[in-house]
Amino acid sequence: MRVTLIATLTAAAALLAACETTPPAEQSPAGVEERGAGKPGAARSVEQKPIASVDLTGARKDAASVLKDPNNILSKRSIYYELDKFDVKDEYRGMVEAHAKYLRENPGSKVLIQGNTDERGSREYNVGLGQRRSDGVKKMLILLGAKENQIESVSLGEEKPQAEGQQEEAWSKNRRSDILYAGEY
Amino acid sequence: MLARLTLAMGAALLLALPQAHAQLSIEITGAGAQRIPIAIVPFAGEAALGSAISGIVRADLERSGLFRGLEVPPLIPHPTEASPVNYAEWRSRLADALVIGSVATRPDGRFEVRFRLFDTVKQTALGGIAYTLSREQARATAHRIADFVYEKLTGERGVFSTRIAYVVKRGNRYELQIADADGVGAETALASFEPIISPAWSPDGRRLAYVSFENKKPVVYVHSLADGKRHVAANFKGSNSAPAWSPDGSRLAVSLSREGGSQIFLINPDGSSLRRLTSSTAIDTEPRYSPDGRWIYFTSDRGGSPQVYRMSASGGGEPQRVTFEGSYNVSPRLSPDGKTLAFITRNAGRFQVALLDLANRQVQILTDSDRDESPSFAPNGRMILLATVIGERGVLSAVSSDGRVKQRLSATAGDVREPAWGPFIE
Numbered sequence: 313m314r315v316t317l318i319a320t321l322t323a324a325a326a327l328l329a330a331c332e333t334t335p336p337a338e339q340s341p342a343g344v345e346e347r348g349a350g351k352p353g354a355a356r357s358v359e360q361k362p363i364a365s366v367d368l369t370g371a372r373k374d375a376a377s378v379l380k381d382p383n384n385i386l387s388k389r390s391i392y393y394e395l396d397k398f399d400v401k402d403e404y405r406g407m408v409e410a411h412a413k414y415l416r417e418n419p420g421s422k423v424l425i426q427g428n429t430d431e432r433g434s435r436e437y438n439v440g441l442g443q444r445r446s447d448g449v450k451k452m453l454i455l456l457g458a459k460e461n462q463i464e465s466v467s468l469g470e471e472k473p474q475a476e477g478q479q480e481e482a483w484s485k486n487r488r489s490d491i492l493y494a495g496e497y
Numbered sequence: 498m499l500a501r502l503t504l505a506m507g508a509a510l511l512l513a514l515p516q517a518h519a520q521l522s523i524e525i526t527g528a529g530a531q532r533i534p535i536a537i538v539p540f541a542g543e544a545a546l547g548s549a550i551s552g553i554v555r556a557d558l559e560r561s562g563l564f565r566g567l568e569v570p571p572l573i574p575h576p577t578e579a580s581p582v583n584y585a586e587w588r589s590r591l592a593d594a595l596v597i598g599s600v601a602t603r604p605d606g607r608f609e610v611r612f613r614l615f616d617t618v619k620q621t622a623l624g625g626i627a628y629t630l631s632r633e634q635a636r637a638t639a640h641r642i643a644d645f646v647y648e649k650l651t652g653e654r655g656v657f658s659t660r661i662a663y664v665v666k667r668g669n670r671y672e673l674q675i676a677d678a679d680g681v682g683a684e685t686a687l688a689s690f691e692p693i694i695s696p697a698w699s700p701d702g703r704r705l706a707y708v709s710f711e712n713k714k715p716v717v718y719v720h721s722l723a724d725g726k727r728h729v730a731a732n733f734k735g736s737n738s739a740p741a742w743s744p745d746g747s748r749l750a751v752s753l754s755r756e757g758g759s760q761i762f763l764i765n766p767d768g769s770s771l772r773r774l775t776s777s778t779a780i781d782t783e784p785r786y787s788p789d790g791r792w793i794y795f796t797s798d799r800g801g802s803p804q805v806y807r808m809s810a811s812g813g814g815e816p817q818r819v820t821f822e823g824s825y826n827v828s829p830r831l832s833p834d835g836k837t838l839a840f841i842t843r844n845a846g847r848f849q850v851a852l853l854d855l856a857n858r859q860v861q862i863l864t865d866s867d868r869d870e871s872p873s874f875a876p877n878g879r880m881i882l883l884a885t886v887i888g889e890r891g892v893l894s895a896v897s898s899d900g901r902v903k904q905r906l907s908a909t910a911g912d913v914r915e916p917a918w919g920p921f922i923e
Contacts, residue, residue, distance in 0.1 A: 440780030466714035
């Protein structure tokens with residue numbers, strides 16, 4: 313448990329490009345233990361030893377802050393596409409690699425990838441096209457070491473545009489895949 | 498506005514609602530070349546119903562594009578269906594057909610409506626019906642009368658008593674609504690803050706299958722209209738979409754991504770007995786059964802661009818390509834007689850409704866709009882309801898299958914989309 317935790321924190325720290333406020337370590341020597349108490353006849357000895365406390369809730373908070381820290385590449389969640397294209401462009405490769413690494417190092421974490429299209433054409437065929445986009449991201453994450461059971465790829469088709477409008481400016485914002493971690497959707 | 502989330506909706510839907518509830522207004526933008534001139538005399542005593550039956554019958558018939566309602570001057574004495582008919586007088590008014598009726602209040606507070614239809618050219622009575630009804634059933638009764646007249650004079654069944662389903666988006670709110678075929682009496686079957694698409698009527702008209710995004714992904718539901726009970730029909734890992742009922746109502750064809758890509762599966766409406774039907778590396782979606790249940794037509798981009806294909810509904814065999822002209826042909830819908838296929842074609846950047854004659858392979862573009870979606874045949878095959886965009890707003894539009902008659906149905910506010918014309922009501 314502790315090894316994993318340290319690995320997580322190390323990984324997270326490594327990924328933090330310009331991390332100014334590293335959250336305090338989860339450890340705190342605050343425990344008090346009384347040994348021998350209640351043993352009849354025995355001399356009572358009072359010893360205080362530091363207790364290494366493992367705080368998993370704190371660890372989760374750290375993970376979340378890593379995912380949400382605007383300075384961390386893991387906070388980048390959207391991959392945009394050219395018209396009728398479904399492959400992840402080179403400019404998003406580093407981002408997808410970072411998410412793959414995070415998933416690898418946090419086997420308990422899960423993501424939902426939502427593929428989206430612009431508004432032109434059949435709504436249902438667009439569900440298919442959005443699925444092709446999210447499936448592409450999922451495949452890439454798996455190739456980079458994430459596990460199949462950590463990832464669900466779905467499509468929102470043209471139903472959840474980021475930008476409204478009937479021009480390429482809006483359409484290019486709507487052709488995208490979004491990565492959401494469990495608890496974010 | 499109509500935040501009335503339906504309890505006992507099936508019953509309520511058959512009842513007429515006051516005009517104030519109208520959500521869609523209809524504008525007729527084209528008519529048939531030859532319209533039957535018909536005189537519909539205001540029914541004696543119809544004021545007691547609070548709703549002019551004769552006016553609804555006339556509006557229904559005119560909306561079909563096949564009839565022209567004649568103005569009828571006040572007649573003294575006011576005729577009833579039992580009065581002798583002066584055929585010569587009606588011929589002089591250029592009426593080919595004549596409807597005369599009356600409304601009587603019964604001792605129990607209900608009403609009795611009687612009418613007769615006459616052919617003034619042949620000088621014969623074509624029959625009539627008597628209905629007993631409550632005040633709330635006035636509109637539904639008028640639609641039944643219009644159906645009777647339409648069938649007697651055209652030889653095909655009328656669809657005035659049928660209902661349509663569609664989705665209204667207003668702000669961030671989505672409502673799946675059901676209205677009479679004339680757009681009046683809209684009721685909300687489902688309201689959600691997440692999108693709803695692809696409503697599909699069960700063949701008996703009691704249930705709708707649709708796709709809801711309420712779980713942040715597409716999931717297929719089946720929704721019983723009478724009691725508002727809904728259950729998940731397909732919620733597998735990945736996307737679940739594009740439901741279509743088999744003609745006997747026993748199976749749903751859906752597009753699922755559970756095994757990667759988007760592929761067509763069959764499933765029972767209760768979510769049991771899943772079976773994969775297509776196995777391609779392409780997008781296979783928008784399945785539709787042929788009316789005889791033998792074929793499933795669907796959209797696939799297995800040839801490089803989205804086109805309509807068909808395959809045996811029992812699976813097996815290589816799917817056959819159905820559309821060839823153009824690089825984008827989607828959303829196949831079979832006509833009720835199975836002889837023609839409506840679909841959406843992209844034509845120089847415009848998305849329009851096209852009709853393919855399956856016998857002679859002729860394709861006809863039916864609309865002149867730019868962003869048509871989701872065509873849906875009336876159960877008699879005469880009209881096709883579709884979604885389009887006019888002035889940045891989603892509206893419903895209808896076009897006759899010969900392209901002559903056009904109507905537009907627009908909501909008072911919001912975008913209307915995803916229309917589905919319901920089946921005949923027995």
